[in-house]
Amino acid sequence: MSDLEFGQLPPPRSIPGERLEQRRILLERYVAASLRSSPKRWWRRRRVLLPGTVVVVTCLAAAGWGLRPGGLADRASAVGCYSAVSLQSDTAVIGGAAAADPVGACLEMWRRSGLESGGDAAACLRDDGGIAVFPRKDACGSLGLRPFAGVSDLGRRFAAFQHDAVSLVAADRCRPRAEIVADLRRALDSYGFSSWSVDDSGFGRPWARGLPCASLAIDHDRSAVVVVPFPDLRQK
Amino acid sequence: MTGESESDEALLARAARGDGAAFGRLFRAHAGVVHSYCFHRLGSWGEAEDATSVVFLEAWRRRSDAVVVSGSLRSWLLGVATNVMRNQRRAARRYDAALYRLPPARAEPDHADDVVSRLDDERRMRAVLDELAVLDRGMREAVVLVAMEGLTYAEAAVALGIPVGTVRSRLARARGRLKKVRTAADSWDLPAGVAGPTGDLPGQEMARDV
Known part of the structure; x- marks a missing residue:
């Protein structure tokens, strides 16, 4: 050792x-x-x-x-009916109450237009919150879109505002523009869209000459309600 | 055992319940053994002192793995120390240096002799470590624990976390290699009976254990 x-x-x-x-x-x-x-x-x-x-x-x-779950649409005032399973395909836009049944509304529109969808269609949610209907049942999955599952509270509120705003302008398209702008401003505020603006800048443009009355457009990207120059149909 | 009526196991359990003084008693009871082992591995009293504190800090961190052999934590603590020695820097990095590094002791004139003898210890220990350098790490650890710290085979096995048979084979290989080197050097003249701290010859200790 x-x-x-x-x-x-x-x-x-x-x-x-x-x-x-x-x-x-x-x-x-x-x-x-x-x-x-x-x-x-x-x-x-x-x-x-x-x-x-x-x-x-x-x-x-x-x-x-x-397996994306269904999503709620924030833009429910119109539905895009796409002619093929592609976001670049020809699109018909339906307003009114189409959001209540987008597939039914588009199938009816295609039928009236003579287009056959075979009865198959799917309503999907676009990335911008809008509703898109395609003539195939598996369209949402193949395009990577969420299935349309209804309209969100925000979407319902905006659709209601838009309905009121269209009525408000259509009641008298040719009254003083300042009144139209003020009414739209109040409507926006009352529906809780205070951050939105009213844009009537188009009236100063050269192309607006001869268009004294007003129509309406919605620019979601800019959060703006656009008062668009419109011809005075009363003169005809 | 601590010698204060309470077993190491009981003191560790009390410490785990929030009694810091109980861990302090464990430190007092085993600091000498750990300090000696650290010196035998490092060859410096100063480094061994700091390493002793790190070993107890590590022991506290790993307290849930504690192994009590015959009522004592000694083997397990030397096992913790072995791991600390294997990677001193990594072990020390876990703690604030202020926890284990004390300012150096003042060298007072009365203690000049002590300083000289400590330096002589370190010189002698370095010579022993040079000799052990021919062994691989596993053999070296087994040799220091059994031959220098006086652990039995079973205790060394607990400390190293290996089977008793592996301790035995490592020691046998270490013995063979050292014999070979010493024969080759032909310069060793060891006094008879020099052995571990207990005074027992390592061979006798081993024989009891197997």
């Missing part, structure tokens, strides 16, 4: 008493602090859990992309 003997091994030495006590005190303080700091330990866990949760949610979202 002499091969595991070390003749030069120094004798044991203890840590000097004062320093041993200092180290003991530091250690005891650390132990006590680590037991008091359970909120910190939770935070440490959250540092691990939060990124983990983000990863899991992202993965689930990615996995569920093909």
Whole structure:
């Protein structure tokens, strides 16, 4: 066993008493602090859990992309009836109450136009919140769109405003423009669209010459109700 | 055991319930053994002192893995120390340096002899470590725990987290390699009976254990 003997091994030495006590005190303080700091330990866990949760949610979202749940339309004042399963295909836009039954409205429109859809159609939600109907049942999935599942509160409110605004302008298209603008402003505010603006800047343009009356357009991208120059039909 | 009526296990349990003083008692009871082991691995009293604090900080962090052998945490603590030695920087990085690094002790004239003898210890320990450098890490750890710290085979197995048979084979290989090197050097003249802290010859200790 002499091969595991070390003749030069120094004798044991203890840590000097004062320093041993200092180290003991530091250690005891650390132990006590680590037991008091359970909120910190939770935070440490959250540092691990939060990124983990983000990863899991992202993965689930990615996995569920093909099974996207139906969505509610924010733009319900019109329905786009697409002639093929493509957002670039010819589109007929139907207003009025078409949002109540988009598929029925488009099938009826196609039938009246002499187009055959075979009775198959699907209503989908466009990325801009509008309703799009295509002549095939699996169109939403193949185009990566969510199926249309109804109209949101916002969509209903805006459709109601739009209905009122159209009536308001159509009642007298040729009255003073300032009155029309003021009425539209009040209507917007009453329906809760205070952030929207009323734009009648088209009346100053050269092309508006001879168009003294007003029509209406909605510019969702700019959140603007546009008062469009319109001919005075009373003169004819 | 701590020698203050309570077992290591009971003290650790009390510490885990929020009694910092109980962990302080464990520190007082085992700091000497851990300090000695750290010196035998590092060859510097100063580094061994800091490492001792890190070992106990790590022991606190890993307290749920504690193993009590014959009522004592000594083997497990030396196992924690072994892991700390394997990667001192990583282990120390977990803690604020203020927790384990004390200002150096003032060298007072009365203690000049002590300083000299400490330096001599370190010189001698470095020579031993140079000799052990021919062994791989596993063999070196087994040799220090059994031959220098006086652990039994079973205790060394607990400390290293390996089977007893592996401890035995590592020691056998270490013995063979050291013998070979010493024979080649032909310069060793070891006094008979020099062994671990208990005074037992390592061979006798091992024989009891197997």
